[in-house]
Amino acid sequence: MLDKSNSIYFRNVLDNLKNEHLFRQLRIVNEIPSSRNRDPALNICDFSSNDYLALSKNKILIEKLQKVSNNSISQCSSRLISGNTSSLEELERSLSTHRNSETALVYPTGYMANLGVISCIADKSTAIFSDELNHASIIDACKLSDAKTYVFSHNNTIELEQKILSSKENRKIIITEGIFSMNGDFAKLVEISKIAAMYCCILIVDDAHGDFIVGSKKLKNYSGTPSLFDVDRYVDIHISSLSKGLGCFGGYVSCPELIRNFLINKSRSFIFTSALPDFMCEIATSSIKLAKKGTQQEKLEKNINYFHNFAKEQDIPGLAKNIQTPIIPIIIGSEKKTVTISRKLQTRGFYVHGIRYPTVKKNEGQLRVSLSAAHTYDQISDLIENIVHLLKQ
Ligand SMILES: Cc1ncc(COP(=O)(O)O)c(C=O)c1O
Numbered sequence: 334m335l336d337k338s339n340s341i342y343f344r345n346v347l348d349n350l351k352n353e354h355l356f357r358q359l360r361i362v363n364e365i366p367s368s369r370n371r372d373p374a375l376n377i378c379d380f381s382s383n384d385y386l387a388l389s390k391n392k393i394l395i396e397k398l399q400k401v402s403n404n405s406i407s408q409c410s411s412r413l414i415s416g417n418t419s420s421l422e423e424l425e426r427s428l429s430t431h432r433n434s435e436t437a438l439v440y441p442t443g444y445m446a447n448l449g450v451i452s453c454i455a456d457k458s459t460a461i462f463s464d465e466l467n468h469a470s471i472i473d474a475c476k477l478s479d480a481k482t483y484v485f486s487h488n489n490t491i492e493l494e495q496k497i498l499s500s501k502e503n504r505k506i507i508i509t510e511g512i513f514s515m516n517g518d519f520a521k522l523v524e525i526s527k528i529a530a531m532y533c534c535i536l537i538v539d540d541a542h543g544d545f546i547v548g549s550k551k552l553k554n555y556s557g558t559p560s561l562f563d564v565d566r567y568v569d570i571h572i573s574s575l576s577k578g579l580g581c582f583g584g585y586v587s588c589p590e591l592i593r594n595f596l597i598n599k600s601r602s603f604i605f606t607s608a609l610p611d612f613m614c615e616i617a618t619s620s621i622k623l624a625k626k627g628t629q630q631e632k633l634e635k636n637i638n639y640f641h642n643f644a645k646e647q648d649i650p651g652l653a654k655n656i657q658t659p660i661i662p663i664i665i666g667s668e669k670k671t672v673t674i675s676r677k678l679q680t681r682g683f684y685v686h687g688i689r690y691p692t693v694k695k696n697e698g699q700l701r702v703s704l705s706a707a708h709t710y711d712q713i714s715d716l717i718e719n720i721v722h723l724l725k726q
Pocket of ligand 1: 510514541
């Protein structure tokens with residue numbers, strides 16, 4: 334039983350969050366009531382998931398899941414003990430072929446990949462240069478490392494260069510996302526990779542939201558944002574999640590063999606945790622094959638274009654207009670208004686998550702519209718009309 338003073342402490346913290354409209358609650362998404370029974374599985378039209386290619390509900394993958402899960406549920410062990418299997422290694426081979434990298438290393442989640450990679454390659458003599466909008470897992474990883482972290486303004490390459498020049502540490506690491514998870518914009522990877530090469534920095538790109546979605550237009554490889562900007566060769570370590578474009582679960586790093594060996598020996602969130610279950614590795618390997626066909630990305634691209642063309646006619650205040658990715662933010666401002674609009678959209682049958690501090694800055698609450706290849710044009714135009722209506726109220 335918590336004693337009285339501890340209970341008061343926790344209650345005060347939560348009460349303050351409630352007063353600031355920052356209190357978070359879990360919702361059972363498949364039970365959200367809706368008058369609009371569009372998606373029988375969800376009972377609501379979901380514009381919040383990161384399942385951009387709609388592979389998490391792909392029939393072929395679900396059929397396969399029923400077969401592969403016969404063997405065992407989990408290895409119940411870390412990879413260095415008895416958790417390493419041929420399915421894991423096969424997944425890593427598929428991922429390194431996908432990324433055209435020397436090797437890959439799978440982690441249980443993308444969060445753990447960031448934590449494990451950054452905290453172990455950065456030591457006391459290291460400076461980390463991190464974009465201010467980088468994901469929480471990168472921020473936490475920087476905190477966990479012994480390095481000095483220099484945060485530069487979002488995509489501000491002049492400031493990045495100045496910070497590198499004024500830093501005194503011997504080793505330097507630049508870390509940025511490929512497609513930013515909340516803003517939906519691209520990192521300026523051409524400029525950033527030039528700076529990394531000029532100042533001998535290790536360049537790490539967390540491309541959780543670009544991987545399998547974008548890639549070289551010529552090769553149609555969907556290998557992520559560095560490939561889209563043709564700077565793959567300058568990226569030393571590429572980090573990604575299997576739970577977004579691929580519709581599965583897990584995280585991975587693609588990198589040179591030298592780094593892989595370093596991580597296997599030094600990365601604590603790789604060493605001291607159980608291996609990603611075998612069945613998930615097998616599904617992820619099959620999902621890569623489907624994702625590489627490119628049909629879902631073509632549908633997604635049509636939906637992104639449709640969204641912007643329809644939105645142009647409506648003139649939505651706060652809408653980021655030049656975003657050619659599936660993440661489309663609409664800045665609302667106050668946390669209270671953000672939550673209210675998100676809730677009202679829910680009662681109208683749309684699930685669009687209201688993003689608040691600390692995920693974004695205070696008073697910069699936003700609706701994060703996340704498009705998928707499975708949305709129909711009708712669903713997209715209905716959503717936009719409802720947002721416009723609510724914003725005018
Ligand atoms: C940029 C970025 N990196 C890493 C992660 C973590 O990935 P995972 O969900 O696989 O832990 C996320 C998740 O939202 C993300 O947006």
